Amino acid sequence: MTRKPVDIGDPDRLYTVTGGRSEADDSFDLVTLIVSECEPTPGMQSEHARILELCRHPAALVEISAELKLPITVVRILLGDLHAMGRVSARHPRAARSVAALPETALLQEVLHGLRNL
């Protein structure tokens, strides 16, 4: 995987793990937290199995991407598959009931409190 800030290259190598698909489901945010709903099974695509292992505890999409060394788009596609099969659940940003009802100011106060305690 190249690590230059900006790089232009050949797209085709990227999408072998997605069966050629390059259009991702944008409903998964970089910080959507993913949690496995089952254990990997034998014969499962290796990337799917790795995600299920990683997400025994919640992990953000971007962490999965970094751990698997796969671009965000590719991980979004893989997560879309797993989610459609009910193998992972997704905790989207600010969808949680404890947060969705909060006014922005109350949310930010919680953030400030957390930062001050660092």
Added chain:
Amino acid sequence: MGSATSELPSQRTPLADAAETGLKIVVVGGFGVGKTTLVRSVSEIRPLNTEEVMTQAGQGVDETAGVERKTTTTVAFDFGRISLNQRMVLYLFGAPGQERFWFLWDRLFSGTLGAVVLVDTRRMQDSWYAIDRLEHHKTPFVVAVNRFDEDERRFSLDEIRQALSLGDHVPMVDCDARVRSSGKEVLITLVDHLYSLALSREGTS
């Protein structure tokens, strides 16, 4: 550069099982301005890096193959993590300020709480573009001046504000990206700013 972020498999520190809300703050700035250093100094994990790709149809058709040429643009960025409490986790992204990166802004950073523009006073022009783009995307931001020891001119924050044509409403803060308490202060300055913006919105609605 390469030493800033390790390529070794990380010792993963998992999040709390109760974690349910992920939040984003983005640190943008020119090459070598200290983005990764700032992320590292406040993060509970060693910064990780990853990339996003964007495939575009190329110009014209490859005559010999008869297929449309495509190009892929790759943008790399790194990130760290701060568990704010059992339920909320803040991800801090270090992102390059170059032109191409902004094509991916919406796909990566929509919904971000706000941004920190990290400035090196020896290369202030590197920040102009980032500031312009953040204003365009209506992303609230603060400007943090990373003071390098080698910089002898020590411009004041007011002088820097002028040089960057920043409005009075944009908070500015000095920092040393290598120092945790300083990085923490930068984040608090941003969230304080976001808080007053939200307060005035809630007050008028």
